Amino acid sequence: MxxxxxxxxxxxxxxxxxxxxxxxxxxxxxxxxxxxxxxxxxxxxxxxxxxxxxxxxxxxxxxxxxxxxxxxxxxxxxxxxxxxxxxxxxxxxxxxxxxxxxxxxxxxxxxxxxxxxxxRIRNIYAAKDRVAAPFELNYEDLAQAKFKGKICTRSGKHPYNLGLVASMIAHHGQAETKAWLLAVKNNLARKPQGNDRAQVKAISEGLCDVSLGNSYYFGKMLTDPAQKAWADAVHIVYPNQQNRGAHVxxxxxxxxxxxxxxxxxxxxxxxxxxxxxxxxxxxxxxxxxxxxxxxxxxxxxSWGEFKEDTLPLTQVAKNRPAALKLIDEVKFDL
CATH class of the missing domain: 3.40.190.10 (Periplasmic binding protein-like II)
Structure with a gap:
């Protein structure tokens, strides 16, 4: 009853x-x-x-x-x-x-x-006045010494970044991806924080030179009078155009x-x-x-044509638990 x-x-x-x-x-x-x-x-x-x-x-x-x-x-x-x-x-x-x-x-x-x-593409945003064109950046390049202290990003555990790391594992394996993550962490200008637009704002303020961010935020910033200056300060870059294509x-x-x-x-x-x-x-x-x-x-x-990574999302999904583990292991957000 x-x-x-x-x-x-x-x-x-x-x-x-x-x-x-x-x-x-x-x-x-x-x-x-x-x-x-x-x-x-x-x-x-x-x-x-x-x-x-x-x-x-x-x-x-x-x-x-x-x-x-x-x-x-x-x-x-x-x-x-x-x-x-x-x-x-x-x-x-x-x-x-x-x-x-x-x-x-x-x-x-x-x-x-x-x-x-x-x-939506996981783009790299680059400062117009501090990063020279032409742009042929790869996600892998963010580990290079020339970006020491020049990268901004939101939390590595956010779904957008987690998906990118999972795709890196699919293409490079866990060991190489872990080394890449650690190098990117060492290149950060500040502790991961904020959302994707906050990283572009940081570039416009001179806090960093490059950031990770989804493509649609570029349109949102360009059409927001309060944020247009941020977008005007950067180029939107589609990574890995000479190889597998940009992460989606x-x-x-x-x-x-x-x-x-x-x-x-x-x-x-x-x-x-x-x-x-x-x-x-x-x-x-x-x-x-x-x-x-x-x-x-x-x-x-108007942002241009690009090549996208055609790796099936189901394959990316299989690597998400491993991606989260690697992000914790390198203490990316700390």
Whole structure:
């Protein structure tokens, strides 16, 4: 009797989410970015969307709700969250011809549990007045003695840097990557801190000459009057253009394990992979489309063409635990 009462109370306490004509979204992505795209989806399909947005705590919420969770789709702002959702058995596999046609295989989970929706490059930002052009920088070059005391970065454990280190392991092995990490740490101008934009600000203030940062932040800074001077002080550099290409991070989507509206969830993800939605992502947030048929927004395209690392994200993912271990071993953030 007590168990029945507990279950009933749990059901009654859940938010009121509609079924059948609705897709319920738990989103790590900010509302301003996805709302215009979701509105287009509703206009074209008649399927309504209901969004719960939070920067933190959504995965814990899904686990807490269990089989009674109303979540249909989870939208993530980075690859790390996609992996966590899958690793904790909170997603279900799906297969859709339109999604497969629009999203290349190396940006889809081998078992069908997630897909990437946008790309961002892990760039190197370089001071215009202190780093000479032309730029043919590799991530490996950040370990060189010429950058002693000249590098700024956020925490090595942040998902963006963790993914880069994992890709380095995939290409070079753990021993070589550990040596590289230690050399980069010794080249830091200051203890890792702040976000990606804070590193560009530090370059503009003369605290360092180069930094790591995602590509879309360049567009955000250029269009923010308070931050434009930071962006104007740097070149955006695409690393490893003479070899494997620049490291790519992604945002993405997964279908929740207990999704009450799975078919609507599939329709939404198919729409997000379409040319229309992919163009909107690039215009709204300066990201690169995953759909190869879609060109980047004009501002993004103005930064130049580049070669990207085509290493499958699933291979990068396998190295993330080892990457975290190496970052701790070299005491990168201390």
């Amino acid at each position: 007590k168990l029945f009462s507990f279950i009933l109370l749990t059901i009654l306490s859940l938010p009121s989410f509609a079924k059948d004509d609705t897709v319920n979204i738990y989103s790590f992505r900010q509302a301003f970015l996805i709302e215009p795209i979701l509105q287009q989806f509703t206009e074209q399909t008649g399927i309504k969307t209901k969004v719960v947005f939070a920067e933190k705590g959504l995965i814990e919420r899904i686990k807490r709700e269990g089989r009674y969770s109303p979540a249909d789709v989870v939208l993530t702002s980075n690859f790390s969250k996609l992996l966590q959702l899958t690793d904790e058995n909170l997603t279900q596999a799906f297969n859709d011809a339109a999604v497969n046609a629009n999203i290349p295989a190396h940006f889809r989970d081998d078992n069908g549990h997630w897909v990437a929706l946008t790309k 991070n992604v945002s993405g989507a997964a279908i929740a394990k207990h999704a009450p509206n799975k078919q609507n969830a599939i329709k939404l993800i198919a729409f997000l992979a379409s040319e229309q939605a992919q163009q909107a992502y690039s215009l709204l947030n300066f990201e690169y489309p995953v759909n190869p048929q879609v060109k980047p927004a004009p501002m993004v395209a």
